[in-house]
Amino acid sequence: MAEFKPVKLSSPGHSDDGIAVEVLPYGLTIHKLLVQTDGRIHDIVIGPENPTDHVAQKYTNSIVGRYVNRVPVGTHSFERNGVRGDITALPNESPLVSLHGGPKGFDAVPWTLLTEKDALQLFSKAEAARIRAQPESSFAVFRLESPSGDQGYPGSLIVEVLVALISPDHQQKISENTPQNEVDNRVGSLALVYRAKLREANAVTPVNLTQHWGFNLEASLNKGPETLSVKHHTLTIQADKIAELDSDSLFTGRHVPLTPAHTHQAKPIGKDFPEKGYDDYYLFKDDLQSAVPTRIPLSSFNDDSDFVQDLLRSSDNPERGLRGPPAIELASERSGLKLLFDTNQRGTMFYSNALAKSSAGARKKIHGGSGVSGSGDAYDPHTAVFLELHHPLAAFLHTNEKAGEDTLLTSEELYHNYVRVDITSKQSPA
Template sequence: MSEFEPVLLTLPSLAPSLAVEILPYGLTFHRIFVQADGRTHDIVIGPEDPRGHITQRYTNTIIGRYANRVPVGTHAIERNGVKAEVVAKLNEGSRVSLHGGPVGFDSLVWNRVTSNSPPTLFTEAELVHIPSLSSTTSYGIFRLVSPSGDQGYPGELTIEVLIALVPPGEQELKYPEPGQSTAGAEWNLGSIVYVYRAKLDKGVTPVNLTQHWGFNLEASLKDGKDNLSVKNHNITMKADRIVARDADSLNTGKFINVSNATEHLHDGQKIGDKYPKLGYDDYYTFAPQTVKIPKRFPVSDFTPKLDLLKDVLTPSGAEGAARGNRSDPVVELSSDKSGLKLVFETNQDGTMFYSNAWADPVKGARKKIHGGSGIKDKGDGYVPGTAAFLEFHDMLAAFLDPANKNGNDTLLTSDELYHNYVRCDVRFKQPID
């Protein structure tokens, strides 16, 4: 299978409202198609040609082994008495190792798991929820093995990622009564779920994975060519602090309360209401909440009966369905113009919100459905402010803070399994004329 040949995941024919194209190269969400109100939207930015992701990096790809920025150099690490060293390699400026190093997981080929090569990091009980691993399905599991020493990180790390489309259940949102106008009614169109699992062969290593996906809910409209900004998108974020970073965007170990920096208080207002001069590129920590689905768990708990997927893969609004162990939503992104809304939940501590501030329209390519030519470096690429990147992961460089020792330190030992999930419910609200 070519690494640039999209793997199409679709919902059953009874719910054809949602589909995604996944590239094995970088485990990339090349397209996310949403059908609503007689229109087809592609709600993620990016190049037209799948091979464009080679140079247009970090656009809808996985990041790894470690999201965001770590200072270059040798770092001693220890968790539960297990010790090792990380040699973070330079690939930004003069001090920064970005997204796991020069050759991150975004630049590698992920292999799709098949029935001939079954997954090893998901249990029998969990696989019951996945009806097929064939090429025509709404589910896919992909695997990558990162050798010990990869980009300076110790230990061989095996990663398996489940990507799933969950159909809508019984509609729970604002049913119109017979004879009533549907204006203002809201429907659930289905959900996108990804689950990262990782296992280390020996020792200890930092792990902090995320999907670096960038959303625009209006770019596919007929007038999207002239209206690519996300400043009119509404955003809600249940976050109380942002990380204070230095001139190289490295974590200083300090926080800024959003009540003292109101441009970072996202409570349903438009992104552009208090838009910073350079746009958004900040890590937000979610306000304390009860998270019942663990980020990692002992290998001894990994038995055939373990099931951390049932609640995550339950359709929203399914009759009698409760949230179970799922987390409450932490981020909402919506457009009054298109009527589309994304509702995110996760077991991670926060999210990086990046408004595509450093985009260069002279470079790269813009999808044709977004009004671009699709041709690389033609000069009609995406401009700053044209996407809301929402990258859910744990604290920046948490393993370097002694206060996190043996706690939420983003370290993984061979006695543990890493478990990271994000669920995105896709909704449509009929615009009111």
Template sequence: MTDFDPILLTLPSLAPSLAVEILPYGLTFHRVFVQADGRTHDIVIGPEDPRGHITQKYTNTIIGRYANRIPIGSHTIERNGVEAEVVAELNEGSRVSLHGGPVGFDSLCWTRLTPDTPPALFTEAELAHLPPLSVATSYGIFRLVSPDGDQGYPGTMSTEVLIALIPPAEQERKYVEPGQVAPSAEWDLGSILYVYRAKVDKGVTPVNLTQHWGFNLEASLKDGEDTLSVKNQNITIKSDRIVARDADSLNIGNFIPVTSATEHLHEGQKIGDKYPKLGYDDYYAFAPRTVKIPKRFPILEFTPKLDLLKDVLIPSGTEDATRGDRPEPVVELSSDKSGLKLVFETNQDGVMFYSNAWADPSKGARKKIHGGSGIKDHGDGYVPGTAAFLEFHDILAAFLDPANKDGNDTLLTSDEVYHNYVRCDVRFKQPAN
């Protein structure tokens, strides 16, 4: 298998509504297939050829070691009395280190773990919820080791990622045929889960991982150019403020309330209702909420009995009382036209929402299922406004703000384990027309 051979993950035959293709290169969601009402949708944009991700960067890939933008240069970091130096390398403009540096996690090949190379960052209790690795078809666990000094980041960091499909609750599996769903019914089709774990061998290092995936719930309909736009799709983000940034999109250390910038007040209306001139490219901090699932935990707690997966693997469609420690959803994306809805939950503090504003249709390729030729630089690539990129991670460059010292600082010491999860529930409601 090469870096660009897709790994297909599927649900059991009783719930064939959801499947994903994962590339080892960049741990990329190359395709996310949803079957609903007799149609097959691919709900993420991107190139037709898996190798297109080399140049069509940051399209559904993992981002690391550090998501988004930090200023270049040397930064002294400290957490709980442990100090180190990070030297952020330039790869955007003249001041910015973007998405981990020139050769970030998106550009590297991840290794799928097997019984011969078992996970080291998931416990016996957690793995017991999943089929054995030797027969796994609905999930994969992938590993990448980033050496000390990689892109200027201190410490050797080992990262393992679980990507899993979760079937809907048993009572929801009866929907298989088109036209059988009542217009008022909303059906659970399954869930996509990713869990990031990381550990550094010494000292302290910045860590802020995310999946840079871009959604379009109508592009596969191919019934007009308007289906390429996400402006008619609905979005909810449970946020009360956005990060204020300078001309180079670097965090300047304060927030803007969404009540004073109402184009950022996303409460289920269409994305295009108050669409800014340059589109959306903003970090939304979630409103205050209770999150019991930690973002990191002491390594002394990493015992065979530790179990942070039990609740996040509960099938969708079950009663809210069975959510356990899972927080409430924070983002919804839906389409009245396709009937598809995505409901996201996470233990991260916010989400970056980018509407693909800088897309250039003369470059890259558009998937055939989205009406493109699939040919690179053929002139029919994705135009601006054709995706809702939803990147769940912690506050931009949080380790540079003294107010976060020893708290939510996006730093990880060698006596801690990083734990980041995002779950996407996929639902369908028969369109009215």
């Protein structure tokens, strides 16, 4: 089936280094994210070996939408810029909870891969020209049409997503006295740009998209349980609050100060590890909020508008994103790999794969699994760092979010969400 045929993109770095990605049109799923460095190939996302197994192994590196995370089941009314609407959230996680957009969200449908002949509808002429000036093998654009009433959400929504790989320009200049294993070499970058627009006039709908991807920077070392666990990874999240959740994991409308267990500043994930692991939304610090808009007025969006220029540039200094220090840094001393995340979203979920079961699903062969679903050697709990960068949870339901971000989109606006991951490596001590 075409939706399970991987779209393969690659971007060479320096010497033999580089990155590649395989994207499935089904659920816009990142099936593989390959990093070649230090004479080794790492696949840094978990998941099944067989693309079709993503149907059962849900939310493993797929997009989720129209609305990420949990919304209370039922009909909810909202208003933005004088336009009113309502949704009827459908149950799927439980009778009380609608998860990740509903029973058949964006993760469970085929997306259309656009060809060179297809006009990009949600990118300006300047942006389209810039995108298509990139090496042909380094990018792809996918489209989805979500009809009005889809999973109870109002308005006909068109979505286009750019997936692009960016090569570093040149090797980092280092001192002759610097040990090689202390050098962060730029391997490459991955940028995701999510665009959405309502077809109808005078309409409004909630939109909050993200990639539900799970990282493990050590699993490809294939050295047993120690390298399958992510507890030795170090994580930095530039946040000072987390979302308060009720007994159904629904957002109460309050963000509360971090506890020691939820303070991640280059701390090993296993330190102060909660009994049930991590499944929390972190609100980034106020001084980290991006100046890049998440909704662009259509009245000011024209042929010359260009919001992708910086995203597609090479990074001479991966320690700084488009707006300063990265929002998130994930690193492994064992593999020498480091990921630095930049985004215009206000926070991130961090989920440690706590509900995983080795008896269910499949584990990739490169991670030491058989690749066969149901064989009993899938991923155990806490074998991935899911970093889902998006706006606050169910913000359209909570009045205290109105001053900041209500996650609503009107017919007069263009949704613009970006995530960029810069990948660096050191000589592996493993």
